[in-house]
Amino acid sequence: MYLEIQREILARFVGAIQEVFGLKIDAPVPDFPPSVEMGDLSIAACFELAKQLRQSPRKIAEQLVARLLPLPGVERVSVAGGGYINFYLDRAQVASGLFRPRTSPPKHGIAAKGKVLVEHTSINPNKAAHIGHLRNAVLGDTFVRLLRFRGNPVEIQNYIDNTGVQVADVVVGFVHLEKKGLEDIRKLIQDPFIRFDYYCWDLYARVFQYYAEAEDALALRAEALKAIEEGHGEMAAIADLVSTAIVRKHLETMERINVRYDLLVEESEILRLEFWEYAFEVLKQSGAIRYEESGKNAGCWVMGLAEAGNGETTDEESGSEDVKIIVRSNGTVTYVGKDIAYHLWKFALLGRDFGYQRFHRYADGQPVWRTAPDAAAEAPAFGRGAVAYSVIDTRQSYLQSIVATAFRALGFQEEAANLHHFAYEVVGLSPRCAEEMGLALTAADRQRSYIEVSGRKGLGVKADDLINRLVEKATQEVQARQMTEDPAEQAASARMIAVGALRYFLLKFSRRMIIAFDFKEALAFEGETGPYLQYSVVRARNIFRKFQESHPDFNPQRLGELVSANQLKMFLGGKDGEAFWELILLAAQLEMVADQAIAAAEPAVVAKYAFRLAQAFNNFYHRYRILSEADPARQNFLLYLVHLVNESLTRTLDLLGIEVPERM
RNA sequence: GGGCGUGUAGCUCAGUAGGAUAGAGCAUCGGAUUUCUAAUCCGAGGGUCGGGGGUUCGAGUCCCUCCACGCCUGCCA
Numbered sequence: 048m049y050l051e052i053q054r055e056i057l058a059r060f061v062g063a064i065q066e067v068f069g070l071k072i073d074a075p076v077p078d079f080p081p082s083v084e085m086g087d088l089s090i091a092a093c094f095e096l097a098k099q100l101r102q103s104p105r106k107i108a109e110q111l112v113a114r115l116l117p118l119p120g121v122e123r124v125s126v127a128g129g130g131y132i133n134f135y136l137d138r139a140q141v142a143s144g145l146f147r148p149r150t151s152p153p154k155h156g157i158a159a160k161g162k163v164l165v166e167h168t169s170i171n172p173n174k175a176a177h178i179g180h181l182r183n184a185v186l187g188d189t190f191v192r193l194l195r196f197r198g199n200p201v202e203i204q205n206y207i208d209n210t211g212v213q214v215a216d217v218v219v220g221f222v223h224l225e226k227k228g229l230e231d232i233r234k235l236i237q238d239p240f241i242r243f244d245y246y247c248w249d250l251y252a253r254v255f256q257y258y259a260e261a262e263d264a265l266a267l268r269a270e271a272l273k274a275i276e277e278g279h280g281e282m283a284a285i286a287d288l289v290s291t292a293i294v295r296k297h298l299e300t301m302e303r304i305n306v307r308y309d310l311l312v313e314e315s316e317i318l319r320l321e322f323w324e325y326a327f328e329v330l331k332q333s334g335a336i337r338y339e340e341s342g343k344n345a346g347c348w349v350m351g352l353a354e355a356g357n358g359e360t361t362d363e364e365s366g367s368e369d370v371k372i373i374v375r376s377n378g379t380v381t382y383v384g385k386d387i388a389y390h391l392w393k394f395a396l397l398g399r400d401f402g403y404q405r406f407h408r409y410a411d412g413q414p415v416w417r418t419a420p421d422a423a424a425e426a427p428a429f430g431r432g433a434v435a436y437s438v439i440d441t442r443q444s445y446l447q448s449i450v451a452t453a454f455r456a457l458g459f460q461e462e463a464a465n466l467h468h469f470a471y472e473v474v475g476l477s478p479r480c481a482e483e484m485g486l487a488l489t490a491a492d493r494q495r496s497y498i499e500v501s502g503r504k505g506l507g508v509k510a511d512d513l514i515n516r517l518v519e520k521a522t523q524e525v526q527a528r529q530m531t532e533d534p535a536e537q538a539a540s541a542r543m544i545a546v547g548a549l550r551y552f553l554l555k556f557s558r559r560m561i562i563a564f565d566f567k568e569a570l571a572f573e574g575e576t577g578p579y580l581q582y583s584v585v586r587a588r589n590i591f592r593k594f595q596e597s598h599p600d601f602n603p604q605r606l607g608e609l610v611s612a613n614q615l616k617m618f619l620g621g622k623d624g625e626a627f628w629e630l631i632l633l634a635a636q637l638e639m640v641a642d643q644a645i646a647a648a649e650p651a652v653v654a655k656y657a658f659r660l661a662q663a664f665n666n667f668y669h670r671y672r673i674l675s676e677a678d679p680a681r682q683n684f685l686l687y688l689v690h691l692v693n694e695s696l697t698r699t700l701d702l703l704g705i706e707v708p709e710r711m
Numbered sequence: 712g713g714g715c716g717u718g719u720a721g722c723u724c725a726g727u728a729g730g731a732u733a734g735a736g737c738a739u740c741g742g743a744u745u746u747c748u749a750a751u752c753c754g755a756g757g758g759u760c761g762g763g764g765g766u767u768c769g770a771g772u773c774c775c776u777c778c779a780c781g782c783c784u785g786c787c788a
Binding site for chain 2: 078079081082128347375446556575576590646662671
């Protein structure tokens with residue numbers, strides 16, 4: 048509704064320019080006046096046109112104004128300042144339009160292209176997840192929710208690097224440090240008193256200590272890696288057992304924070320199905336990669352990066368060009384090579400497909416599929432995306448750009464343009480937090496804004512430890528308030544509050560900001576936090592609950608019928624009209640905000656919006672008493688307002704993956 | 712050396728492809744409703760938007776330059 052009005056206004060403006068001045072312009076970007084007294088939407092384009100039209104901006108604006116009305120949803124138009132055109136919306140119409148269920152948006156933008164593939168989480172399956180992984184998953188999951196909200200078909204993929212060095216390292220640990228075989232490890236996994244992912248976390252750190260101390264230890268790693276890649280023998284079996292068990296733990300952890308997947312894509316299947324060999328052929332034939340006969344990269348297949356669009360990368364003095372090795376001189380392929388093959392598959396450019404098998408079922412029955420040799424006939428059509436987003440931390444920007452370079456070298460210009468690296472910054476530890484975790488810091492370290500986590504040192508905050516601490520704290524808060532005696536409701540509320548706090552904490556920073564993790568901030572439930580947002584919704588619902596006690600027939604969904612257009616007009620134009628209207632206007636902007644968040648691939652935009660809306664509502668909540676309102680018409684109007692905000696805010700929180708408890 | 716990113720209040724961060732008076736949370740201080748439960752609200756102090764040039768009617772936002780910090784620049788991922 049609101050977006051449609053906005054589009055109409057901009058289109059009419061473009062039309063008016065054409066009529067009056069015979070000039071064709073692109074639709075201007077709408078601005079928002081500093082306060083609602085000055086209008087609800089503003090166009091500043093007259094300033095730019097002034098020079099071209101040799102007239103003052105104000106004069107241009109004045110000539111246009113008369114031709115802008117009538118417009119649906121717009122009450123009046125004025126010229127302000129040096130030449131702003133300000134539009135005042137028909138408040139009653141917007142308010143009643145908001146009440147209608149929000150329909151799917153028209154097919155435009157990326158929705159028109161086809162299926163969107165979002166790859167996120169993609170944790171190495173060799174140890175427990177940590178906070179950095181949570182940031183990845185929450186960003187990716189929220190982005191998926193946004194895309195779906197705006198009508199895009201989305202498929203969520205989680206890439207499982209089950210044949211990489213990190214898994215090999217843990218295998219080395221089991222085999223050489225612990226002298227464990229397949230059966231021993233299987234018992235370990237089944238042991239209810241051991242958290243297998245935590246066990247591997249510690250083992251992984253021990254392996255690196257061993258690498259540092261033992262002379263030929265790295266040869267063991269190479270040996271393990273080779274065995275795993277070839278898929279034969281006990282080491283490969285151990286790798287499969289370990290990585291599968293860890294993946295199950297990761298799914299459990301992510302399910303706790305409302306993150307789910309459609310498909311797990313396993314690297315072992317990419318190897319087994321020889322996707323790489325096929326991609327290799329295509330890359331060779333197209334000349335995208337070449338064999339180096341001499342020089343420092345002799346014996347390797349490399350890709351030149353001059354065409355990457357990063358400017359001239361040739362080093363003139365040595366005459367050597369900037370290249371990336373794709374196939375090593377020993378014939379093995381690098382990670383980027385496998386990633387190129389994987390991404391070709393995403394766009395159905397590989398000419399072959401995986402088999403699929405159900406891997407997991409969530410409590411409500413929704414399945415998670417994985418790539419598998421023994422294909423199930425009823426598997427959905429995975430892949431074949433039109434657009435792909437890969438949620439991967441910013442340190443891999445260089446490697447991701449190489450995948451796009453390969454696409455272009457192969458002539459897949461359009462697909463390269465639709466391949467997006469959703470880059471985000473890492474989560475470090477605040478120096479104070481690092482010390483809490485038992486790390487010895489130097490004076491210089493303490494001056495740093497953050498300390499890098501290190502899986503190799505075992506330094507980091509495990510995801511489940513953090514979630515547990517949050518649940519613990521939330522439980523205390525819930526019990527202290529004595530909202531309910533029911534332990535089941537207490538537990539449910541505590542979980543929602545903990546997840547709300549965590550997800551909001553990870554979403555409120557824009558993705559290019561390094562988060563210096565600190566328990567004090569992450570465990571905060573007041574101020575700009577998830578629980579604040581949840582509490583706002585609970586307040587709105589409390590009003591309804593209380594009102595219902597004296598009005599048993601009350602149904603908030605039917606409030607729209609109880610408030611007439613005239614009454615809307617009266618209250619929105621009356622004494623407190625501005626305050627009421629600001630709240631409605633904000634609630635009406637959800638779709639606009641979601642579109643902005645998608646365009647910028649920035650979920651933080653929605654998080655900030657949720658906070659602004661909650662803040663506006665809490666302010667309103669304090670200023671106006673609703674249950675004690677004497678005038679029934681005004682009371683209905685106020686209830687209607689609460690309903691509008693409740694709807695918008697609840698929906699916004701759902702986009703953030705945040706649920707709302709019954710009571711707080 | 713090159714590429715990318717960051718730099719805004721004491722701290723942590725927003726600032727909508729340039730627009731009207733730079734905002735929020737935390738922290739500090741001072742207030743509010745014996746209620747629709749205070750996980751709340753209101754107010755106060757606190758800013759050379761890293762420095763310097765430039766473009767523009769208009770720059771926190773765009774361009775140039777310099778500074779600081781971080782990441783990447785592996786036959787690791």
